[in-house]
Amino acid sequence: MSGVHDDGPDDRDMRAAEYVLGVLDGAERAAVDRALLSEPGLAAAVQEWETLLAPIATAIAPASPPAGLLERILADLPGGVVVRPPSMARRVWRSTSFWRATTAAAMAVAAGFAALAYLEPAAPRLTAVLTAAGSSGAVFLAQVQADGSILIRPTGQVAVAPAKDLELWALAKGTTVPVSLGVLPESGRHVQARAFDTPATKLLISMEPKGGSPTGAPTGPVVYAGQLAPFR
């Protein structure tokens, strides 16, 4: 969309207005999202239209959010979660079920889980080991946290081409369309999970253009995958 429509302030203003109005489809919207990063004039126009059109929202009937939403918000506020640096804490070593679930062949995996388990030592958690197709070597370890977010970390160096990003997806059992859980931050750990059918969910990581899939569905190859399963 950008590129095609970069022809003057009036057109830019209309692009901003259509974006704010909400009439653009997923791909068109993603194109404006990308253009916003490099066109300050477009960003200013979007902000202006947001202010101009916002009063229309006063005609919409309020509705009661589900109980517990406020608590979920407060629990997820940045600063409320303490992520400790990975370390082999003693309480992890004492956990026999931890070791029962671990084979010698998966020592690298164990070291990874130890760090995860230390964050939430008591609770059983849904965990996934993500491997490359045709390989059993763990590349990423993912664990669902109490607040529904997913903690994910690579077991080693994962190289990503400069113009690419890795995007995490959840594929619920019986469905064929994965739901994006977000782009993996370069050094990052926490990815916010959307509502999805956790127990039977497969996690996928696809290679996407910088910033993530422009369409809302994976556009690049799925490079790593793993099944979420309870881990004690």
Next chain:
Amino acid sequence: MYDASVTSETPDHPGSLLQRCAGGDRLALRRLYETQGDRLYGIALRITRQQALASDAVHDAFINVWRRAGQFDPARGSAEAWLVSIVRNRALDLARRNAREVTGVEMPEQEDDAEDALSRLSRSREAEALRRCLGELDEEKRKLVILAFMDGITHTELAARLRLPLGTVKSSIRRGLQGLRRCLQP
């Protein structure tokens, strides 16, 4: 950057609550949710049409509000408009992302209340100018702009809903927006 005198009309005014959020006051965010949550959830629900997605949109929006409260600039617009934009953006993102899936029970088709909406617009000063300018558009353009904003649906969906050719919908909306721009031009 933040002039408290402009916005702190009452302790519950969203502008004052945002200012407190910027200072790290969690009680202020709670109060913001208690006073604005129903309105914002209604907006998100209208766009996503699914309770789970609307909840996610409001959740993410409030986290965003908390992170960005210090960037809110009352000189650019009201706190209410700022909150509406953050929730709508998130709701639109989630709605587009889930467009090709069936992840829950669809809500019944929205009633066609675009015409009526004009009379329900807030009587605030900001809304007054918009209402006047929307009133100057012809009926089809006004209806398309209001419906599009409230439901956050694409050109294609609007065309299907109103049984109009896609080209007509696109050009009517553009002309409607251009009319609003001319009318609202400071």
